[in-house]
Structure formats: C-alpha cells, structure tokens
Amino acid sequence: MARTASKVQSLVKEDAEMEEALEYVLETADEGSVSWGDVSDELTSGQWGRLIEKGILVDSDGEGFDVDDPDGVREALEDDDLEFPDPPDADSSWTKWDKGAAVGSVAMFAGYMFDSVREPLADALNLLLGPLLDLLPFFAVVMVLALFTGLYSTLLQSNLMDMEVMGKYQGRMKEIQERRKEAKERGDDEALERIQEEQMEAMADNLGMFKEQFRPMVWIMLLTIPVFLWMYAVVGFRGAPLYPEIELVPVVMPIAGEVDWTHGLLGPIQVWIVWYFVCSMCFTQVLRKALNIQTTPT
Template structure:
C-alpha cells in the first residue's frame, strides 16, 4: 500500500526520485545515456520517419512543457505555501514590534517562527514532487537529443535546419558561449510552451 510521510512524499514519489537520480547520472555516465537513448529511439523511431526533425524537437519540447505545467498544477499546493509565507511575514512583523517594545513575549514568537519554518521546509519538499516526476520525461528526452547530435553514428537528425530570419544552420552551430543551436531550439520551445500551458492551466483551474 502506498504511504505518504510528513513531507507529502509517497512511496511512489520516493521511487520516482531515485529513478530520476539514476537517469540524471546519464549526463556523466555514457552507458546510462546510451541505454536511455536506445530505448527512446525505439519509442520515437516512427515519428522520425513521418515528421521533419525540427518539428519533432518542437513537439517533444512542447509536450515536456505541457506535462510539467500539468504536474505542477496537480501536485504543488501553491495556495498553502502562500498562506504559510503570509503567516511568517506576519509573525516577523510581530517579532519586530515585540523587540522594539522590549516585550518578553518575543521568546514565544521565536518558538512559533521555528515551528513555521519547519512546516515551510516540509511544504517545499512536498512541492519538489512535480519536478521529480517531470524529470522522468525531460531527462530521457534531453539525453536522447544529446546522443543524436553528438553521436554521428545515430544518423537520425539532418545536419542542417532552417532557422527563420537566419537561414540554414547546422544543428551543432554555436549560438552563444557553449550553447548549441539544438539546445537553444529545444529549451526555447520548452520554456515558451510551458509558460503558455501554465497560464492556460491557471485559467481553467486544473488541479484546484
């Protein structure tokens, strides 16, 4: 039976967290990245045939952005965190007033603030859950893309892509500093679709 601890993490959340850590190790351990990339290639293989690769990257980024927005709406209790923050700010104001008045009740207020801080820490841990679950999709996708563009033997992605207002560029062309075009293309699409998805989710009240 699935249990939830005092931080709001269930057994499934903890398993997802461990799996996310294993997947994240793929950034530095090539065998993990290769294994993830091969599985992801089997899943995405049919789409690489029917869709232009640039469109596939946009769809992957957009799907990740929407998925993350929905997870945040479903799993993150933002209203409770805001209420706690308001209580802490109110308590801090009362502490300042008590100290200025040399009121002995300031010690009681310090104890109350300590308890609030512990509660706030627990809430922050609980609100980390959406990130953990989204990592189960975003990390494999990113590892697959990196494998595709850094492993010529993959032979999936075309060498060039048409960029509006610029023209044909290599996917591995440097945009700024160490940032490559494929990375900017992916994160640009992910951030923009995630932003729109969060606004839509808030408007329709998903998760409330």
C-alpha cells in the same frame, strides 16, 4: 463590541501569547479591578502596557484598571480566526511511488555521463520518436517534445502539489513578518524576541514546503530526462551522434544567424538546448492559461 473584537484581533496577531494573557486578565478582573501586581506573575510588562494602550483596560478611579468591554473580549477570544496559524503538518505526503520516481530520476542522471545508460534509453525512445524525424525537421520535433513535456509538467504540478498546504506555509511566514514589523515600529523588544524564535522555528518547518514543491519535479524529471538523452544522442552533444544516418540541417537563430545544433549559443549552452527551453517555457505558459491551471498558491 465590534471595535473591541478588532482590538483583540490586533493584539493576538501581534503576539500569539496575548490570547492567554487576555483570558487571565478577564479571570482576575471578575473579582473587581485589576492592577499590575495582580497579573505580573503571568503577564509581561509589554503585554500589560499594550492592553492599556489599546484601551482594553481603562482606569478605575485610581484603584486599578477595569476591562472596558469584558463580554466583547470574551466573544472575540472565542473566534477561531484569532488563533495564529499553526505550522502545517510536517509529515511528508510522498508515497512509495514518489520515492521510487526520485530514485529513478537520480539514476537516469547517470545517462549524461555513461554511454551504458544513455544509449539504451535513447534507443528505446528512438523507436517512438525516430519516425517523427522522417516527417518533420529537427526544430519542429523539438517543438513537439517541448509541447508534450510542458503539458505533463503542468498537469503533474497541478495534481501533485498541495496548493492549500503551500498557501499555509506562505501565509504563516507573511504573518510572522508583519508581526515583526509592527513590534519593531513600536519598539517592543520582548515581542521581537518571541517573534524571532517563531521565525526560526518556521524556517525549519519550511522543509515541508520544499518537499511539496519537489514532489512533482521527480516525476517531471523521470519523464523528461529520457527525452533529453534522446536529443543528446541525436545531435551528438559530446562526440559523434548516436544515429549518424539522421541528417540535421543547420538552423537560423536571431543574431547568431545560421548555426549548427551543437554550436555554443549562450557560452557553452548549445543551440538545441536553448531552442528546447525557449519552446518549453512558451508552451507551458500558454497551456496554463488555456487549461486555467494554477501552479502557485494564492
């Protein structure tokens, strides 16, 4: 019986419609032996062939075919694990607050272009961060900011991203790819066509996965953009610094040597941006390990 369940499991995974085909064959076989002519209106030739190939149907002395283990097939069909995973709920889990954060993040991007947006944000944040520059050099202040942004980014991703839903999306795509590979290996063109249609539908459903991934990002951007605009104002990324009274000491970088913070280290990307991202990536990895926070689906 366990062997029969394994065969049924394999067939249903290869072709989600095989479950209905098996049920129809069982119903027809209750009246005696079953032949292709008895089921051709409901089954494809490929499905019929797979049932014989897998040994679900066995020859009945030339008079047709019998179901080898009807009780085992019925029991296997009652197993919920046989069902091909449905697409996760496409409804967005975004709240009105998430949508408000998205609007706020987009509005703050204007700060990179317009002084009227950048300067008020920088002035507000300077009330909090300005005193840090009296205690620490600029490179250390950037490290503190990278640690802070890495911490709330990790916590937001952990709490706002539904890993279960993300796992379902990835599991569904993996299942389709495996079934497509198996159908291609056995040359089943009918199954390949059905799987191709499912794959196209699944790709459209992936919009839901994108929404889940982007949800914490709007909050991260809402909190991080003001920090970036403050550093932007301090170093004077495009023009004179907003706070000329703050003296920034040049920093020593590998290979480049002693350079100013506005020096283009990687093409047009300046030193302060590179330093921030390096610190942020390092602190984020350490925080995830230290707090044992999973930010990717398993």
